[in-house]
Amino acid sequence: MVHAEELTRSFGALRALDRVSLKVRPGEVFGLLGPNGAGKTTLVRVLTGVLRPDGGRAWVAGLDVARASYRVKERIGYATQEQSVYRDLTVEENLLFRASLYRPKEAKALAEEALVRFGLGPYAKALAGHLSGGWRQRLALAQAVVHRPEVLFLDEPTTGLDPLSRRGIWDLIHEEAKRGAAVLVTTHYMDEAERCHRLALLLGGRVLAQGTPQELKALARERARFLFAQGVSLEALRGLPDVLEAWPSGEGVRLIARPSFPLGPGFREVEPSLEDVFVLLAKEAL
Numbered sequence: 362m363v364h365a366e367e368l369t370r371s372f373g374a375l376r377a378l379d380r381v382s383l384k385v386r387p388g389e390v391f392g393l394l395g396p397n398g399a400g401k402t403t404l405v406r407v408l409t410g411v412l413r414p415d416g417g418r419a420w421v422a423g424l425d426v427a428r429a430s431y432r433v434k435e436r437i438g439y440a441t442q443e444q445s446v447y448r449d450l451t452v453e454e455n456l457l458f459r460a461s462l463y464r465p466k467e468a469k470a471l472a473e474e475a476l477v478r479f480g481l482g483p484y485a486k487a488l489a490g491h492l493s494g495g496w497r498q499r500l501a502l503a504q505a506v507v508h509r510p511e512v513l514f515l516d517e518p519t520t521g522l523d524p525l526s527r528r529g530i531w532d533l534i535h536e537e538a539k540r541g542a543a544v545l546v547t548t549h550y551m552d553e554a555e556r557c558h559r560l561a562l563l564l565g566g567r568v569l570a571q572g573t574p575q576e577l578k579a580l581a582r583e584r585a586r587f588l589f590a591q592g593v594s595l596e597a598l599r600g601l602p603d604v605l606e607a608w609p610s611g612e613g614v615r616l617i618a619r620p621s622f623p624l625g626p627g628f629r630e631v632e633p634s635l636e637d638v639f640v641l642l643a644k645e646a647l
């Protein structure tokens with residue numbers, strides 16, 4: 362499992378991580394959701410022992426990351442976008458290489474098994490650089506888990522993929538969690554965040570909130586009204602002091618308003634999306 366306690370990391374004057382605490386349990390898919398520059402990659406780099414924190418501590422798979430960063434690497438899988446795949450090796454060679462780094466005696470069997478499990482068999486002899494983006498991401502995931510790690514870190518595993526390929530990757534991520542791995546996945550796609558068991562919303566290096574998607578939505582509903590309105594002017598709504606955010610949506614207008622906002626004719630309450638939750642919490646934090 363993953364346990365981060367008050368992790369802080371700065372680059373010069375920029376505080377990329379500000380007292381970040383979280384836990385990821387075995388069997389859980391935990392999402393780190395935030396816009397560009399929120400600190401997601403920095404957190405993953407600290408948790409995988411690539412980068413030292415300035416403050417705080419972290420344990421991964423039972424080991425203190427700062428003290429045992431090499432041993433931690435044997436117990437984790439780490440997939441950054443495509444960088445984790447060697448384009449001039451074949452699919453099979455990529456898997457064999459990674460497996461032999463950590464489990465040399467079983468490398469061949471593990472690589473074979475990953476080929477089958479990830480449906481990569483037909484591409485075994487193809488150069489990774491010749492695969493389509495979706496298949497290359499599948500390979501990146503396969504090589505991250507080929508040695509059957511206890512903890513899996515996936516940094517934006519679906520960026521640039523079409524919706525069908527993204528679904529395929531998410532099915533595979535959940536299979537790894539079912540196998541018992543603790544999975545930490547970063548994304549800036551709000552719809553993908555819905556697929557996580559629990560999430561932390563990150564902005565400016567700080568955790569704005571964490572919980573299950575349902576808990577985060579309930580938290581937001583306590584603090585604001587999420588509405589859909591028809592027959593009202595967007596500009597007029599935007600001018601009202603109780604309206605925090607308003608934007609065109611289909612035939613009408615979606616808005617986030619303070620709890621005191623009256624529900625007049627033409628307005629109805631809607632279920633907030635995680636994007637709505639994020640917008641509200643980000644506004645409150647600024």
Ligand SMILES: Nc1ncnc2c1ncn2[C@@H]1O[C@H](COP(=O)(O)OP(=O)(O)OP(=O)(O)O)[C@@H](O)[C@H]1O
Nearest residue numbers: 372375377395396397398399400401402403404549
């Ligand atoms: N090595 C570095 N040197 C200086 N600044 C850095 C370094 N790495 C990250 N930063 C800065 O720290 C902040 C957080 O960056 P980080 O890459 O962790 O964000 P992110 O949430 O992963 O964003 P993205 O979605 O764009 O990958 C950014 O402002 C970034 O410019």
